[in-house]
Amino acid sequence: MPHLPNSHATVDLAFSLHPYTNLAVHEDRGPFVITRGEGIYVYDDLENKYIEGLSGLWCTGLGYSEKRLVNAAMTQMNQLPFSHSFAHRATVPVIELSEKLINIAPGNLSKVYLVNSGSEAVDTAIKMVWYYHNAIGKPEKKKIISRKRGYHGVTVAAGSLTALPYAQDDWDLPINRILHTETPCYYRYGESGETEEAFATRLADILDQQITNEDPDTVAAFIAEPVMGAGGVMTPPKTYFEKIQKVLKKYNILLIADEVICGFGRTGNMWGSDTYGIKPDLLTCAKQMSSAYFPIGAVMLSEPIYQSFVENSRKLGVFGTGNTYGGHPVAAAVALETLKIYEDDDILGHLVNISGHFQKRLAELSKHKLVGEARGVGLIGGLELVANKKTRKQFPEASKASVTATEKILGQNLILRPLPGDVIGICPPLIITEQEIDDIFDRTIRGLDEAEVALR
Numbered sequence: 171m172p173h174l175p176n177s178h179a180t181v182d183l184a185f186s187l188h189p190y191t192n193l194a195v196h197e198d199r200g201p202f203v204i205t206r207g208e209g210i211y212v213y214d215d216l217e218n219k220y221i222e223g224l225s226g227l228w229c230t231g232l233g234y235s236e237k238r239l240v241n242a243a244m245t246q247m248n249q250l251p252f253s254h255s256f257a258h259r260a261t262v263p264v265i266e267l268s269e270k271l272i273n274i275a276p277g278n279l280s281k282v283y284l285v286n287s288g289s290e291a292v293d294t295a296i297k298m299v300w301y302y303h304n305a306i307g308k309p310e311k312k313k314i315i316s317r318k319r320g321y322h323g324v325t326v327a328a329g330s331l332t333a334l335p336y337a338q339d340d341w342d343l344p345i346n347r348i349l350h351t352e353t354p355c356y357y358r359y360g361e362s363g364e365t366e367e368a369f370a371t372r373l374a375d376i377l378d379q380q381i382t383n384e385d386p387d388t389v390a391a392f393i394a395e396p397v398m399g400a401g402g403v404m405t406p407p408k409t410y411f412e413k414i415q416k417v418l419k420k421y422n423i424l425l426i427a428d429e430v431i432c433g434f435g436r437t438g439n440m441w442g443s444d445t446y447g448i449k450p451d452l453l454t455c456a457k458q459m460s461s462a463y464f465p466i467g468a469v470m471l472s473e474p475i476y477q478s479f480v481e482n483s484r485k486l487g488v489f490g491t492g493n494t495y496g497g498h499p500v501a502a503a504v505a506l507e508t509l510k511i512y513e514d515d516d517i518l519g520h521l522v523n524i525s526g527h528f529q530k531r532l533a534e535l536s537k538h539k540l541v542g543e544a545r546g547v548g549l550i551g552g553l554e555l556v557a558n559k560k561t562r563k564q565f566p567e568a569s570k571a572s573v574t575a576t577e578k579i580l581g582q583n584l585i586l587r588p589l590p591g592d593v594i595g596i597c598p599p600l601i602i603t604e605q606e607i608d609d610i611f612d613r614t615i616r617g618l619d620e621a622e623v624a625l626r
């Protein structure tokens with residue numbers, strides 16, 4: 171990463187506390203200042219141009235210069251910069267956005283509740299699961315299960331579901347009533363001789379056993395990303411969600427699909443739930459919902475859950491939750507325009523045309539000496555780095571293989587992200603062209619070649 175001994179760097183070091191950053195290293199290195207964007211590219215403050223190969227944080231689906239979104243924000247700011255949704259109030263963009271979301275939602279979701287981020291969506295979904303079970307007279311049914319290496323955000327409850335040591339160590343997480351089950355990554359956790367389907371059966375059996383051990387009447391919900399993103403880009407093994415959903419149904423356990431990364435086309439369909447046959451009771455989304463031009467997230471819920479809330483309001487007098495900025499009219503206007511662009515520009519059709527090429531170039535990387543597995547779906551991919559391709563042995567933690575590799579790749583002016591398990595995440599803007607995809611993979615190969623020399 172470039173060291174920038176300029177005034178921005180000095181002021182940053184003096185005043186900014188950076189999330190998900192090694193603060194000790196930051197003191198030496200200073201910030202990587204991004205100043206502007208254009209298409210799939212961003213520029214730093216020395217005017218170096220980079221491909222944003224992770225769409226910022228898996229979020230800028232429409233790239234960095236979509237004028238329709240700028241105009242939607244400006245128009246709404248001029249007309250009504252703020253109003254809220256408390257106590258029967260409503261705004262036109264929130265009404266229209268809610269209708270549009272339910273029209274494209276998977277399964278039988280019928281209501282939308284707007285928030286400001288993915289973590290807030292997940293936290294709210296947890297609250298709703300607890301509230302629902304109290305409302306229907308099952309106050310013991312409260313435990314929530316997530317998967318090891320699942321990523322669901324950082325707030326106290328969402329951070330408890332994020333089963334990654336870096337997000338929990340020394341934060342006193344997880345809170346109680348949270349359980350973790352096995353990670354559905356066949357390459358890393360499948361046993362020798364086990365088929366993908368048998369691996370999925372084994373994980374479903376383990377989940378069933380865990381639920382039985384806990385007492386099914388105390389288990390409320392299971393949360394899953396259709397494709398596990400920040401924990402290491404892990405696509406589910408064949409038949410996984412079919413088998414998991416069978417177990418959940420057996421014990422009346424709700425399913426929360428966390429679509430914060432997968433939603434809005436990332437896996438090649440509108441939702442990861444569509445790609446993997448998931449029928450969620452609740453769905454959380456954010457990120458590409460506004461192409462990240464404005465902070466917004468949502469929880470969508472099924473009619474039976476909503477009806478229990480209505481009944482509870484009769485009893486308690488109010489649905490007792492709300493965020494000042496939940497359903498911010500400017501954020502809603504930007505999200506609404508984003509969904510219209512996805513439709514007008516036929517983003518799903520574009521993905522059909524280009525994701526085959528993306529997956530082909532990704533798969534070719536499995537031949538690289540550093541890559542154990544190249545996996546992905548739609549326009550998301552992960553490269554799991556290994557020291558030994560045959561044994562799948564990983565590099566010692568101290569060699570920081572994926573960090574080294576992404577720094578070498580950054581030297582090729584391509585931004586990718588190191589993830590747990592020595593995986594490199596690739597998740598470019600949805601508007602990318604075939605030629606730009608080639609550019610990403612050519613640069614990745616050059617970076618990996620350099621990393622190999624550095625690591626051996």
Ligand SMILES: Cc1ncc(COP(=O)(O)O)c(C=O)c1O
Nearest residue numbers: 287288289321322323428430431
């Ligand atoms: C699946 C998933 N859920 C929740 C979150 C949290 O979203 P946010 O960072 O907007 O709070 C993320 C963030 O990457 C995510 O990937």
